Amino acid sequence: MTSPSVTTATAGRGPSARWGRDLAAGHRGAAVVFLSPAMAVIVLFVVVPIGLTFWISLHEWSMYTPLTDMAWRGLANYRELLADRDFFTALRNTLVYVVLVVAVTLPLAVALGMLLYFPKSAAKGVARAVLFSTYVVPTVATAIVWGALYAPDYGPFAQMFSAVGLSAPAWLSEPGTALVSLVVFHVWQMIGYYTILVVAGLTQIPPDLYEAARIDGAGFWRQTVSVTLPLLRRTTIFMTLITVINAIQVFDPVYILTQGGPAESTSVVSFSIQREAFQYGMAGQASAMAFSLLIVLLAIGGLFLAAMRRRS
Amino acid sequence: MRIITSGGRRAGAVALSAALVIAAAGCGGTDAGGTGGGGGARAVTFLTHWGPEQVAMLKKAATAFQEKNPGVTVTVRAVPFANLLSTLRTQGASPGGPTIASIYDLWLPELVRDGLAAPAPADVAQDLSAGWPANLVEGVTKQGRPRGYPNEVDLYALNYNKKLFAEAGIAAPPKTWDELAATAAKLTKRDGGGGKVTQQGFGVITSWAAGVVHPWLSLVNSNGGALVDGSAPKLDDPKVQAATDLYAKLVKDGVTQPSMSNANANTTGPYLDNFVNGKTGMIIMANWWQSALKEAMGDRFADVGVAPIPVGPDGAASAPVSYSWLTMVNGKADQAKQDAAWKFLTYLNGPDSGQNGSSAMGDILVSMGILPSRTGDLSAHKAELSDPFLSVYVEQLPHARPFPAVLGGEEMSQAVQKHIENVVFGKETAKEAMDAAQREVAGILTKAGA
Numbered sequence: 001m002t003s004p005s006v007t008t009a010t011a012g013r014g015p016s017a018r019w020g021r022d023l024a025a026g027h028r029g030a031a032v033v034f035l036s037p038a039m040a041v042i043v044l045f046v047v048v049p050i051g052l053t054f055w056i057s058l059h060e061w062s063m064y065t066p067l068t069d070m071a072w073r074g075l076a077n078y079r080e081l082l083a084d085r086d087f088f089t090a091l092r093n094t095l096v097y098v099v100l101v102v103a104v105t106l107p108l109a110v111a112l113g114m115l116l117y118f119p120k121s122a123a124k125g126v127a128r129a130v131l132f133s134t135y136v137v138p139t140v141a142t143a144i145v146w147g148a149l150y151a152p153d154y155g156p157f158a159q160m161f162s163a164v165g166l167s168a169p170a171w172l173s174e175p176g177t178a179l180v181s182l183v184v185f186h187v188w189q190m191i192g193y194y195t196i197l198v199v200a201g202l203t204q205i206p207p208d209l210y211e212a213a214r215i216d217g218a219g220f221w222r223q224t225v226s227v228t229l230p231l232l233r234r235t236t237i238f239m240t241l242i243t244v245i246n247a248i249q250v251f252d253p254v255y256i257l258t259q260g261g262p263a264e265s266t267s268v269v270s271f272s273i274q275r276e277a278f279q280y281g282m283a284g285q286a287s288a289m290a291f292s293l294l295i296v297l298l299a300i301g302g303l304f305l306a307a308m309r310r311r312s
Numbered sequence: 313m314r315i316i317t318s319g320g321r322r323a324g325a326v327a328l329s330a331a332l333v334i335a336a337a338g339c340g341g342t343d344a345g346g347t348g349g350g351g352g353a354r355a356v357t358f359l360t361h362w363g364p365e366q367v368a369m370l371k372k373a374a375t376a377f378q379e380k381n382p383g384v385t386v387t388v389r390a391v392p393f394a395n396l397l398s399t400l401r402t403q404g405a406s407p408g409g410p411t412i413a414s415i416y417d418l419w420l421p422e423l424v425r426d427g428l429a430a431p432a433p434a435d436v437a438q439d440l441s442a443g444w445p446a447n448l449v450e451g452v453t454k455q456g457r458p459r460g461y462p463n464e465v466d467l468y469a470l471n472y473n474k475k476l477f478a479e480a481g482i483a484a485p486p487k488t489w490d491e492l493a494a495t496a497a498k499l500t501k502r503d504g505g506g507g508k509v510t511q512q513g514f515g516v517i518t519s520w521a522a523g524v525v526h527p528w529l530s531l532v533n534s535n536g537g538a539l540v541d542g543s544a545p546k547l548d549d550p551k552v553q554a555a556t557d558l559y560a561k562l563v564k565d566g567v568t569q570p571s572m573s574n575a576n577a578n579t580t581g582p583y584l585d586n587f588v589n590g591k592t593g594m595i596i597m598a599n600w601w602q603s604a605l606k607e608a609m610g611d612r613f614a615d616v617g618v619a620p621i622p623v624g625p626d627g628a629a630s631a632p633v634s635y636s637w638l639t640m641v642n643g644k645a646d647q648a649k650q651d652a653a654w655k656f657l658t659y660l661n662g663p664d665s666g667q668n669g670s671s672a673m674g675d676i677l678v679s680m681g682i683l684p685s686r687t688g689d690l691s692a693h694k695a696e697l698s699d700p701f702l703s704v705y706v707e708q709l710p711h712a713r714p715f716p717a718v719l720g721g722e723e724m725s726q727a728v729q730k731h732i733e734n735v736v737f738g739k740e741t742a743k744e745a746m747d748a749a750q751r752e753v754a755g756i757l758t759k760a761g762a
Contacts, residue, residue, distance in 0.1 A: 063401040064426035086730075152571050152582055153510075154589065167508065170571035173518070173582055175737050255394075256577050261519030262570070263733040278398035280723045281422055 050294065057287035063277065070284070077288035087289065089264050090272040093179060094248060097268060100183045101247040102240060105194055109239065112191065113198025114228065128199065131192035139189065139252040146185050147172070147257050172258055175265035182253050182266055190246065194239055201235030202228070234308065241304040245297060269293050354652040356386045358639075359400065359410035361393040366676050370660075373672035377659050384652045394577045397722075404428050404642060411645045411653045414463070417451060417636045417714070418721040424454040425719065430643035431457035436654055439661075448685050451714055452638050460640035461661045463673055464682040466598040467634035467712040468530040468621060469704050475615045476511070476593045485594075485619035489531070489558055492594070492622040496567035499593030513567035515592035516559065516736060517583045520575035521722075524729040526633045526715065527596035531555040533631035533713050535624025539728070540716045543757050547728070547750040551626050556742035558624075560735050570736045580604065588612075596621065599705040602681030618704040620711075634712035636685065639673075661686060668692050683709070720760025727752045 057077055059070035081087055112131065116124050134142070149156050150171035161168035171181045205228065213223045229236075251270040254260060260267035260275070269289065277286035358370065367390045374386035389410065391399050397419060403409035405428070415423065423429040432440070437458050440449045448462040472485050480499050486492040496513025503510055517523035529539055537551030546552060562568040572592065575581045584601070586592040588608040606613045620630035639660075641653040659665050665672035666689075674689025678696050683705060690697065690706075697706050718724070731745035731752075740748070 062422060062426055064405050064423065064428050066405065147576055147581070151585060152574075153591070154585065173571040173574040175739070258574075259519050259577055261733060262574060263518070263737045263739055264730055274398075275726070278401050279726070280720075281401065 050291075053287045053294075054291050056283055057291050059284045061283040062281035063283045064281070073284060077284045078292070080285065081288050081292065086264070086267070087269075087272060090267045090269045093264075093266065094250075094268045094270075097179060097183060097186075097250060098244055098247040100180065101186055102243050104183065104187050105191065105243050106236060106240060108187065109191060109194035109198050110229075110232065110236070112195040113202060114224070116195065117199050117202040128192075128196065131195055133192065134189050135193040140256060142189060143185070143253045143256040146253070150181055150257075172266075173262065175263045178258055178262060178266045182250070182257070185253055185257075186247065186250065190243075194243065197235060197239050197242075198232065201232045204235075205231045237304060237308050241301065244300055244304075248293070248297060248300075354384045354648050356384060356411040356649060356653050356656055357409075358386060358388045358656075359396070359413040360388065360390050361396045361414065362390055362676070362680075364390075366680060369672065369676045369679065373660055373665050373676075374656070376665065376672075377656050380659075381652075381655065384656070386656055392577075393579065400428075405644050407645065409642060409644065411642050411649050412639055412657065413642065414637055414639050415460075417638060417717045418725070420452070420454060420459060420638070420640070420717055421719045421721070423640065424459055427643045429454070429459040429640045430645075430650055431455075431459060432641075433651075433654055436461075436658060439658060443661075443686050443688060445685070445687065448636065451636060451717070460638040461657050461673070462636050462638050462685045463661075464600070464637045464677050465634060465685045465709065466600050466636070466682065467705055467708060468526055468596050468598050468632040469708060470594055470619045470621055471587070471597050472594040472617045472619065473587070473590055473592070473615050474617045475612075476590060477617070480593075485617060486622045487620075488622050489535075489624050493558070493562065493565070493567070496562060496594065497565060500567045502566075509566055509569050511591050511593065512569040512572055512586070513593045514562055515583055515587060515595040516562075516568055516570070516573050517575050517595075518570065518573040518733050518736060519581075520579055521725045521729045522635075523575050523579065523583070524732050525725050526598065526635070528555055528559065528728075528732055529715070530596055530621045530632040531558065531624065533627075533633060534621045534629070535627040537624075537626075538713075540718065540724075540753075540757070543718055545724075545750050545753040545757065547746045547753060551624070553742055553746045554624055554626065556732065556735055556746055559732065560742045563736055563738070568736075573736070584608070590615075599702060600680065600682050602701055606681070613701075616701060618701055620704065620708055630708065630711060632708055632712050633715050634709070635715045663688055666692070718757065718760075720756045723756045723760070724753050727756060 056067075056070065058072065058074055060073050060077075061067070061070040116128055116131070152158055152168070152170045152173050155171070157171065158168035169177045169181075172178050209227050209231070210223055213227055218226065249270055250268055251274065254266050254268055254271045255274065258266040260271050270293070273286045273289045273293070276289060277283045358374070360367065360370065362370065367388055370388050374388060378385060396414075397416075400410070400413055400415070400419075400423075404413070404423075405426075415429075420429060440452075440458050440461070444462055448465070449458060452458050452460050452462050470485060476499055477483075477485075482495055482498055486495045492514065499511065499513035500509060501511035502508065517527065532539065532552050532555040535551045535554055537549050537555065538546050539552075540546060559568070563570060572586045573583050575583050583592075583595070584604060585608075587595050588605065590612075605616060609616070621632050623630055639657055641650050641657070643650070645653070659672075661671045661673050663669050663671060666675040670678075670689050670692035671684075671686055674684040674686060674693060677684045677689075678693045681702065683697065683702070684690060684693065697703065715721075715725075728749050731740060731749040734740040735742055735745045
C-alpha cells in the first residue's frame with residue numbers, strides 16, 4: 001500500500017497525469033480562444049487609448065498634426081500641472097461636487113428605494129418607471145430644459161420661490177450657487193438609477209429576517225437600522241463607488257449650462273481637460289490631466305474594492 | 313447581476329472617441345495627387361456653424377456651383393458654434409476631414425502654424441486685393457500669403473432700450489463713462505424703493521469668453537488702452553485698469569447685477585433674456601445678435617437703440633473691438649480638393665452667385681444681420697445696412713480695432729475673462745485682477761510662442 005502522497009507523486013508521472021495536464025492545457029487553450037475577442041476589444045478600445053493618452057501626455061501636440069509630429073516634453077506637462085492654479089481650482093470644485101452628490105444621493109436613494117419596495121401597492125411599478133425615466137433621457141436634452149428652469153427671476157423655479165414670498169437664489173448665475181445647482185440637476189437625473197439599485201439590493205434580503213424581527217417586537221425603524229441597512233451594505237458601497245465615479249466625470253451639464261463659470265465656480269476637471277485640448281490646442285497638457293484623473297479614479301476604486309472585501 | 317452604469321458607458325464612449333481621434337490624427341497628412349472623393353468626383357466638404365436657414369442658402373449656392381462644375385460635389389456640414397473648433401481639431405488633419413471651414417480669426421495663427429490653413433492661390437489673392445478692403449485682407453494674411461476669404465465682420469456698440477430711456481426721462485445715450493454711470497443709475501429700479509434690483513441700468517455678460525472680454529475691451533480701447541502691444545500684454549496699463557474699475561463701480565453701485573449676466577454654451581441665456589424683457593437698460597453687444605433680438609422681441613425690436621461705445625476719460629474717440637470670420641481651405645486635403653475648394657469659394661464670394669450684384673456669401677451674412685466684408689456686398693446691401701440698428705455699426709467700422717489674433721489668443725482671452733468675472737463677482741479688486749491677468753497672459757503668450 002502506498003501513501004496518498006506517493007500515489008499522487010506516482011500519478012503525477014503516469015499516463016493519467018499527462019491526460020490531466022493535456023485536459024488542463026486544452027481548457028486553457030479554449031479559454032484563450034473564447035476570451036480573445038473580448039480581450040481584443042478591451043485592448044483596442046481601453047488599453048490602447050489609455051496607453052496613447054499617457055504617451056501624448058509626454059508631448060506637446062495641437063491635434064492638428066499627425067501623432068508622429070508631436071514634440072517631446074517628458075514630464076514637463078505634469079510639472080506644469082502641479083503649478084497650475086486653475087487645475088487645482090477645478091480639482092477643488094470636483095471634490096466639492098463629488099462630496100455633495102454622494103451626501104445627497106445615497107440617503108435619498110435608500111429612502112426612495114425603501115418607499116418603492118416595502119408598500120404593497122400596484123402603483124410601485126409605475127413609480128419606479130417614472131423615477132428611472134430621468135436617467136434614460138439624454139443629458140443634453142435635460143440640461144437645456146434645466147437651463148430654462150434655472151433662469152433667474154423669470155424662470156419657473158424663481159417663480160415658485162416668489163409665489164411663497166421667498167427670494168430665489170440666482171442658481172447658475174452666481175458663483176456661490178452655480179455648483180450646488182449642478183449638483184441638484186445631477187441628483188435629479190441619477191436618483192432613479194440609484195433607487196433601482198437599492199430596490200435590487202432589498203430583494204436580496206430574506207423576508208424571514210423581517211418576520212423574525214417583527215416577532216421580537218421590532219418596529220419599522222428598528223428593522224431599518226438592524227436588518228435593512230446592515231444587509232444593504234454591499235449595495236451601498238457599490239453605489240458609493242459608482243456615484244463617486246459618475247460625479248468625478250461630470251461634463252455635459254457644465255459644458256451646456258455654465259462653461260465652467262461664473263468666475264470658474266463650476267470649472268471641474270473633465271471640463272478643464274476638454275478646454276485645454278479642444279480650445280487651447282494643448283492635447284499634451286490635457287492628456288496629463290486626464291491621466292492624473294485616471295490615477296485618482298483607480299485609487300478610489302481600489303479603496304472601495306478593499307473596503308468591500310474587508311466587509312465580506 | 314450585470315450592471316451597465318452611465319460611467320461605464322461614458323468611459324466606453326471616451327475610449328472609443330479617443331481611439332477615433334487618434335486614428336484620424338495619426339492618419340493625417342497630405343494625400344498628394346489623389347483625386348479625393350468617391351467615384352472620381354472631387355468631393356468638397358464645407359464645415360460651418362450657421363443655422364438651418366443659412367445652411368439652406370449655402371446649399372443652394374453649392375447646387376448652382378455644381379451645375380456649372382460637373383465633377384465637383386460640395387457637401388455642407390453644420391455643427392453648433394461651441395463644437396466648431398473641436399470638430400476642426402479632431403477631423404481637420406484627416407484626409408476625410410472638412411475641405412473648407414468657416415473659422416474665427418483668432419484661430420488662424422495656430423491653423424497656419426500647423427499647416428491646416430492653406431495659402432490662397434495667386435488668382436484668389438488677386439480677387440481679394442480687388443474686392444476687399446486692404447485692412448481685412450491684411451487680417452487674413454499670415455506668413456505673407458492670404459489664407460482665406462474674409463466674410464463676416466462683427467464689432468461692438470452700446471445697445472439700449474429706448475422705452476426704458478423714455479420712462480426714465482433720458483434724452484440721449486451716454487457718450488462718456490461718466491454719463492454711462494449716471495444713465496445706468498437712472499435706469500436702475502429696485503423692489504420697494506431700496507430692495508432687490510428688478511431692472512439693471514447696465515448689463516454685462518459672464519460665462520462666455522468673447523461675451524465677457526470683447527465689450528470690456530471695447531471700453532478699454534475707447535479709453536486709449538489696448539490688450540496687447542505686439543505680443544506683450546498691457547493689462548497693467550492704468551488705461552486698461554480704468555475700464556475694470558468702471559465695472560467694479562457699476563457693480564458696487566448696484567446698477568450692474570452679476571446675477572442677470574449669465575450666458576450658456578449657445579451664447580444665449582439670462583443676459584439676452586433680461587435685455588429682451590426690458591430688465592436691462594443698456595448692454596454692449598455685437599451686431600450679429602440683431603437676428604436673436606428680432607426673433608425674441610418681435611415688434612418690440614423697434615425699442616432697441618444703438619450708439620457708439622462711451623469714451624473713457626483718457627480716450628479720444630469710440631474704438632470698439634472687431635473680429636472677423638473667414639473661410640479657409642484645408643491644407644491637409646489633396647491638391648485636387650484644394651483647387652476645387654478655392655474655385656467654390658471664389659464663386660461663393662463672387663458677384664455671380666448672389667442677388668443684385670451681391671455674392672451668395674453676402675446674402676447669407678446679411679440674412680443674419682451680419683456685416684459682409686466684400687466691398688461689392690456692402691454696396692449691394694446698402695438698404696439693409698442702413699436700418700437704424702446696423703447703420704451705427706457700419707459707421708463705427710472704420711474706428712474698430714481688431715481683437716489681437718495671436719498664438720495662444722484663445723487661452724489669453726479666457727484668462728482675461730476669468731479675472732474680469734472675478735471683479736464682477738467681487739472676488740478680486742480691479743488692480744488685483746489686472747495684475748494677475750498681466751502675469752498669466754504674459755506666460756500664456758510666451759509659452760505659445762506668440
